[in-house]
Amino acid sequence: MRRPCLPGLTLLLAAALAAAEAPRPSTASDRVEVLSPPLLHPALPFARSLRIYLPPGYAASDRDYPVIYLPDGQNLFNDATSYVGEWGVDEALDALAAEGFEAIAVGIDHGGERRMQELSPWHNPRFGEPLGAAYLDYLVETVKPFVDANYRTLNGPESTAIVGSSMGGLMAHYALHARPEVFGLAGVLSPSYWYHEAAFHYPQNRPRPAQARVFLSMGGAEGHEAVAHVEAMERLLRRWPDADGVRLRIVEAAEHNEAQWRTLFPEVVRFLYRLPPAQGG
Incomplete structure (x- = not known):
């Protein structure tokens, strides 16, 4: 039997490793702007880059637009900056x-190693000091005023959504209840309700946000406990007078990943903004 040529095999392995480490090409729309330097709140420990998508008609119009805020900015528009794939938010909004x-x-953008803390409103001893309340203050006191001042926005809660997944989903749900005068719409995808039982106590102890709309989702492959948690939250929220403002989607074969959230994102936007369902949907 002929043995493989070791020098040749070494070169092939080196080439494969180099290809694996090569930067991925950008997939972001040319209407996605990355703001630099990051926005800093003078009293809070946050300075985050913003990635802002403008719709196709923005430059040629003088109208105002609803705004969707999303944590984990690196994963939304660009495969080159994503963890394991992007949401395709720009492509989805272009289609809409x-x-x-x-x-x-x-x-x-999330804060890397501090992501778990900054998206947590409550203390979990496994993850250290919760910074979620400060993060929400940063969104409300720094990010949103900047966006409203520099872009043409519809800035009322009925036009302002927050959409996130996993810990970002937990933050989106918290924001809806903590700052209902700012966020009237929430996309809560694969939320980390396991993080703290206060996730269930908090909405029970606060009044229903006026005209709020919430889209909840979970992948069936994320586990029985995760599905049970989101179903329990749906039952809790359906006690609101306007139960039609709550929707739950269990995607049976879906796992906890960007592929699920990419698929769901257009449906989330349609529900939150009362758009017709997709043709054939």
Whole structure:
């Protein structure tokens, strides 16, 4: 039997490793702007880059647009900056724009190793000091005023959504209840309700946000406990007078990943903004 040529095999392995480590090409729309330097709140420990998507008709119009805020900005628009794949928010909103709905999307980059803390409103001893309340203050006191001052926005809660997944989903749900005068719409995808039982106590102890709309989701492959948690939250929220403002989607075969959230994102936007369902949907 002929043995492989070791020098040749070494070169092949080196080439494979180099290819694996090569930067991925950008997939972001040319209407996604990365703001630099990051926005800093003078009293809070946050300075985050923003990734701002402007709809196709923005430059040629003088109208104001609804705004969708999303944590984990690195994963939203660009495969090159994503963890394991992007959400395709720009492509999804471009497709909705072709149907007549246009919105601005604002991605807030996460803080890397501090992500769990900054997206947690409550203390979990496994993850250290919770910074979620301060993070929400940063969104409300720094990010949103900047966006409203520099872009043409519809800035009322009925036009302002926050959409996140996992810990970002937990933050989106917290924001809806903590600052209902700011966020009237929430996309809560694969939320980390396991993080703290206060996730269930908090909405029970606060009044229903006026005209709020919430889209909840979970992948069936994320586990029985995760599905049970989101179903329990749906039952809790359906006690609101306007139960039609709550929707739950269990995606049976879906796992806890960007592929699920990418698929769901257009449906989330349609529900939150009362758009017609997709043709054939």
